[in-house]
Amino acid sequence: MAPKIFIDGEHGTTGLQIRTRMAGRRDVELLSIPEAERRNAAIREDMLNSADIAILCLPDDASKEAVQMVSANNNVRVIDTSTAYRVDPSWAYGFAEMDKEQAAKISSARFVANPGCYPTGAIGLMRPLRAAGILSDGYPVSVNAVSGYTGGGKQMIAQMEDQSRDDAISAPHFLYGLTLTHKHVPEMKIHGLLDRAPIFAPSVGKFAQGMIVQVPLHLDMLASGTTLESIHAALTAHYAGQDIVTVAPLADSGKMARVDAVELAGKDTMKLFVFGTPGGSQVNLVALLDNLGKGASGAAVQNMDLMLAS
Ligand SMILES: NC(=O)C1=CN([C@@H]2O[C@H](COP(=O)(O)OP(=O)(O)OC[C@H]3O[C@@H](n4cnc5c(N)ncnc54)[C@H](OP(=O)(O)O)[C@@H]3O)[C@@H](O)[C@H]2O)C=CC1
Ligand SMILES: CC(=O)N[C@@H](CCC(=O)OP(=O)(O)O)C(=O)O
CATH class of the missing domain: 3.40.50.720 (NAD(P)-binding Rossmann-like Domain)
Known part of the structure; x- marks a missing residue:
């Protein structure tokens, strides 16, 4: 049966x-x-x-x-x-x-x-780096993100799609969670293996489905000798053999001019990127997913x- x-x-x-x-x-x-x-x-x-x-x-x-x-x-x-x-x-x-x-x-x-949708991106980026000892104890992590408006469920969908409502939202992009106490922070901290709560700055854009989660990092505050390439190698090794979560090759991400928030809308996969300049002092880790897919x-x-x- x-x-x-x-x-x-x-x-x-x-x-x-x-x-x-x-x-x-x-x-x-x-x-x-x-x-x-x-x-x-x-x-x-x-x-x-x-x-x-x-x-x-x-x-x-x-x-x-x-x-x-x-x-x-x-x-x-x-x-x-x-x-x-x-x-x-x-x-x-x-x-x-x-x-x-x-x-x-x-x-x-x-x-x-x-x-949660945002934690899927943030944990997907951070946890392998914590497990590999690359993301140091006490690192002051920030997570910046944008979600499609379906992330707010039926009510936000109505507020974004029906401009005749009293509570309609007309902004094409807005920040929220401004008290820095969003309900996803404990989840990101615990499953991200962080010892310090991240600052989480979410936002919503005027598109139905899609999500970008960013974790920017200073290399000189990570484990000694960490580079853009070694971070990429750690993430690639962690997700080797997976088909749902993948890491974009540096040869591809190095040529990109933009990340499109809706690229994975309707898909159940998540793509991770490591952006920065080889030999530079900073990286930006990015997760791209559908808030209603892998999220x-x-x-x-x-x-x-x-x-x-x-
Ligand atoms: N939307 C997203 O991208 C994501 C959502 N989630 C989580 O999924 C859950 C559902 O969210 P979402 O689908 O967005 O919300 P919606 O508001 O779109 O849907 C919730 C549904 O639950 C029903 N419901 C509410 N209260 C009760 C109740 N007491 N008994 C029975 N049914 C009830 C609602 O009915 P009614 O129409 O009468 O209100 C509605 O059909 C939430 O916990 C949310 O945090 C998680 C990750 C991402
Ligand atoms: C855009 C938007 O409002 N997003 C929701 C998160 C999505 C959601 O409700 O999912 P979880 O069950 O993972 O919390 C929020 O920030 O509360």
């Missing part, structure tokens, strides 16, 4: 994109609730407990409620796309490429926390497949 998958929040932005990715699949059976009943707790509880894997695409509070609903039922495994459990040590962090053991941990886990729904399906394979 095909494993049963229930997407709680299937009519929201992340949930809909997971459904689209599963549309042609015969190896799983999708359980579904009509849109009008999406907040009916009794039906949700029944669906959650009928599933082999429940994928939660809900705000944090609703996710916690859903986890409560299945806590006594060991037959249900959970992937949560919210922020609620990403730094909870009893949950597996769903970033399969972040180190060698992670895919196996996800595969055997009952509870998997899908990473959310694509990663959730990847994690589901790892769990189904166990």
Whole structure:
């Protein structure tokens, strides 16, 4: 019998994109609730407990409620796309490429926390450099990023697309998270293996899907002898053999004049770049992804497949 998958929040932005990715699949059976009943707790509880894997695409509070609903039922495994459990040590962090053991941990886990979109880029760039001893203890990391507006879910999509609303946003690009307490900071610190919280400066652009995450670094504050080439070599070695996360060759990135935020829109891959001048004193590490691809729904399906394979 095909494993049963229930997407709680299937009519929201992340949930809909997971459904689209599963549309042609015969190896799983999708359980579904009509849109009008999406907040009916009794039906949700029944669906959650009928599933082999429940994928939660809900705000944090609703996710916690859903986890409560299945806590006594060991037959249900959970992937949560919210922020609620990403730094909870009893949950597996769903970033399969972040180190060698992670895919196996996800595969055997009952509870998997899908990473945040921005942390996927930032951790993807920083963690291999921390693990290799290149990014020094105490380094004052800054993470600057721009996301497509679908990152703000149904509400921000409406604010960006319907200019007749009272709360419409007309800016083509805006900064937010100005108090420097964005909900993704703890996740970046813990899974990025940082000993000091990064300064995180997110922004949103007037495009639906896509994301650029930047981590600029001064080479003289890294491990002695670190160069643009040695950073590139460390990232390339870490992601060798991976097809979802790849590192652009220096010969290619050295010739680029621009990075296009929407280049990977609609794809579930992430591309990493090391920019700078050979022999120079600084580098800019850049991750390019779709906030709803490797940043959310694509990663959730990847994690589901790892769990189904166990
Ligand atoms: N959008 C993105 O790029 C990313 C999103 N995420 C995470 O995914 C989760 C979902 O976000 P997103 O899809 O953007 O949000 P949306 O607002 O687009 O969708 C959320 C869905 O959950 C439903 N919902 C809300 N509260 C409840 C409840 N109490 N019971 C049942 N259903 C409920 C909403 O219904 P209603 O329409 O009635 O409000 C809506 O259908 C969030 O935790 C978010 O942080 C993670 C990474 C990236
Ligand atoms: C553009 C935008 O608003 N992005 C969201 C992050 C995307 C999201 O909600 O995802 P997580 O579950 O990973 O937090 C934010 O900054 O809160």
